[in-house]
Amino acid sequence: MSVTHPMYNTIALVVRPNTTGIEEPVRDVINFLKQGGYSVVLESDTAEHLGITDIPSMSVQGIGERADAVVVMGGDGTMLGIARQLAAYDTPLIGINQGRLGFMTDIRQEDMLPVLGRILGGTHKAERRTLLEGRVMRDGKAIFFGTAVNDVVVSRGAGAGMVELSVDVDNQFMYNQRSDGLIISTPTGSTAYALSAGGPLLHPTLGGIAMVPIAPHALSNRPIVLPDSSEIVIELKRGKDITVNFDMQTFASAATGDQIHIRLSPHTITFLHPEGWSYYNTLREKLHWNEYPSTDGKI
Known part of the structure; x- marks a missing residue:
């Protein structure tokens, strides 16, 4: 959707730590926001890493409770981390790319100030994404709980x-599987690990959950897309040093006999994109999707 009236007053800034040369762009964003009349706060770790003391800082919980939008300067990993933590607050997220791929942090640094101004002024495209939640059960008790924007692995x-x-x-029993593992992916995560394991691309607005085996023993064991209303239970029958990863950022060690229960999270996240943003354009630019191989100018 596109809107054309101001909606935001307090803007929080989250920055990937240990990024060379990030201090000047961060100051540019802070000054731009302050000159625009916005109240600016920093996420606590960001303020500490950058040594910024003249801007108020607060915890992620405080940001969720008080900020109207969050600007994330980093890569997709930074966005994944803060998105999971803020999902319960439904705080809109804006991504300025400081990483490599930039699927979710889609604003280029060289364009960031005018694009950010238009987005915060109300001219943007808002896109809502689903999450997964999972818990590891042992002897009938939950020993770990996590959420994932991309996938549970x-x-x-x-x-x-x-x-x-x-x-x-x-x-209902689905199958027994011998493999290196299993990826349970949201549509957002279908362009991440699931894709490299041979899974399908799912449009972000699609209500589905992809299950993609990792190097399965049986060649007939293919990926499957389930309704996002599905309740998935994975029981560990055999294996050593098994882990359960949520977006490859938080993980639990699991043991034979454990069960992993996975379902759609009741929370969603909202990304604010520049007006004219296109998912298909993102696929072409970031994945070189559907490009013909070079023919040196010959058809």
Whole structure:
């Protein structure tokens, strides 16, 4: 959707730590926002890493409760981390790319100030994304809980053999699987690890959950897309050093007999994109999707 009236007053800034040369662009953004009449706050870790003391700082919880929007300067990993933490507050996120790929941090640094001004002025495209939530159950008790914007990944340890998994969906047996692991992905995550493992691209607005095996023993074990209303239970039958990863940022160690329960999170996240933003254009630019190989000018 596009809107054309101001909506935001307090803007929080989150910056990827240890980014060479980031101090000057951060100051540019802060000064631009202050000159525009916005109240600016920094996420606590950002303020500490950059040594900025003249701008108020607050915790992620404080940002969720008080900020009208969050500007993230970093890569997709930075965006994933803060998006999971802010999901319960439904705070809109704006990404300025300081990473490599920039699927979710889609504003180029050289364009950031005029584009940011237009977005905060109300001229933007808002896009809502789903998340997954999962818990690791052992002997009937939850030992770990996590959320994921991209994916939940059950995988074997380094140097270990295959894992054996039993998968149920909505209390119905789906299959037993021997593989290096299993990726349970949101549409957002379909362009991440799931894609490299041979999974399908899912449009972000699609209500689906992709299950993509990692190096399955059976060649017939193919990815499948489930309704996002599905309740997925993965039981660990055999394997060593098994881990359960949420967006590859938080993880739990699991053991034979554990169950991982995965479902759609009740929360969503909202990205604010520049007007004219296109998911298909992002695929072409970031993944070189559907490009013909070079023919040196010959057809």
